Amino acid sequence: METIRVLHTNDLHSHFEHFPKIKRYLHQAQNDKTVDQVLTFDAGDFMDRSHPLSDATEGQANIQLMNEFNYDAITIGNNEGISNSHQVLEKLFDHADFPVVLANLREEDESMPAWCSQSKILTTKKGTRIALIGLTAAYPMTYGPNHWHIKMLKNTMDDLLPKIEGQYDALIMLTHIGLRMDRWLAKTYSQIDLIVGGHSHDLIPNGEKVNNTWITQTGKWGNYVGDIHIEVDDEHHFKKIVPTTVPTASMPAEKNDEKIIQAYLDKGREILESEKVAHLPAKFADDKDIAIEASLDAISDYAGVDLAMLSSGLFITPFKSGILTKYDLQKALPHPMHVVRTTLKGIDLWRLVMEIEKNRHYLDKFPLQGMSFRGKIFGQVYYKGIKVDNRHRIVYVNGKEIDPEKEYKIATLDHYVLIPFFPTLSIVGDNEFLFPQFLREVVGDYLAKTYPVDKK
Incomplete structure (x- = not known):
């Protein structure tokens, strides 16, 4: 028997006003001694160049702050993939302390981008092998002119799943494709145990089960943090999944929070005004x-x-x-x-x-x-x-x-x-x-x- 706690975010969109609270919540949960393992994921659109600091640093400030969240893996959203030039995205993760999983994006010569991998296998302390696959919204009209080749979801899954068959005990998807397509994934691929999703900004307070797959999403802007309890049987299969979401507004504030938040704005403004x-x-x-x-x-x-x-x-x-x-x-x-x-x-x-x-x-x-x-x-x-x-x-x-x-x-x-x-x-x-x-x-x-x- 094994217990795993999965923490997750999506569609933060550079809403740094929530970051101090989210950081404290994640750090406290990551030190939870009542479970065997804590994993932390993000499902994309973590940056938005409407915030001065993101714009001024081309997203590098986001990466620095996300490093402090201790993510085990993330995928990207359309704000990272399309709102940034090809050159900016190529360098976005140079200083990231977390891996990026993304199965459906290629360079124009069909090679994998150097900053991501199609999938990743995490092995827990008790030996459970968890496969992670990342997917982002497939927009050929906009990825193509930005010198990327975006792959369709079905082609990606049909190609990748046979290659990793037998290498994992449980499969978690990190997706930035929206709730409608997450439901399609759950109906089409019974191998999937859990989908940590984003893109459509749906808040699913206690998850949604489609066939044998749980789908989770926390809305937008860091208004909620996902917190999932998983029980694993002795054969390393997910036996029970209990998704919850925690409103950021309910998390305690500290006296320096507003000062930190204002400093993000001031720094971005200072750079851009220069x-x-x-x-x-x-x-x-x-x-x-x-x-x-x-x-x-x-x-x-x-x-x-x-x-x-x-x-x-x-x-x-x-x-x-x-x-x-x-x-x-x-x-x-x-x-x-x-x-x-x-x-x-x-x-x-x-x-x-x-x-x-x-x-x-x-x-x-x-x-x-x-x-x-x-x-x-x-x-x-x-x-x-x-x-x-x-x-x-x-x-x-x-x-x-x-x-x-x-x-x-x-x-x-x-x-x-x-x-x-x-x-x-x-x-x-x-x-x-x-x-x-x-x-x-x-x-x-x-x-x-x-x-x-x-x-x-």
């Missing part, structure tokens, strides 16, 4: 419309097209006149979004514009979450190069009525392809995702070129 981007003229002072117009110019220039669209809700704050720093840009545009160059026939561009105009009033105050959005509401759509006569339903492109048969290229965002309000983009758009820079980097580079800082 990097000057542009010297903006007086017209930018607290004028969000001017910021949007400049950003439309930026993304159209980056995509090499003369049409563009952006929504006002992306702009959390306007830009300011005078010196604009990376911190100012990070505050204004915290979203890890990428520019997309979309090619549409004229009739389809007309339809896209009609979708936007139809939904305009509804989206103006629409509260939006997920899909890389870090704001509050969607807001109004602004165009570059497009005018609309709503009364007669006529669309003009660069001053001329749209040609139904002509092809047009427009700079959009991956966000607009993902949201359900403009289906034309995802259904008939030829969408080219542009990497590695994301939105605020594109805007920052354009402003730096247009309004350079006086080096004197």
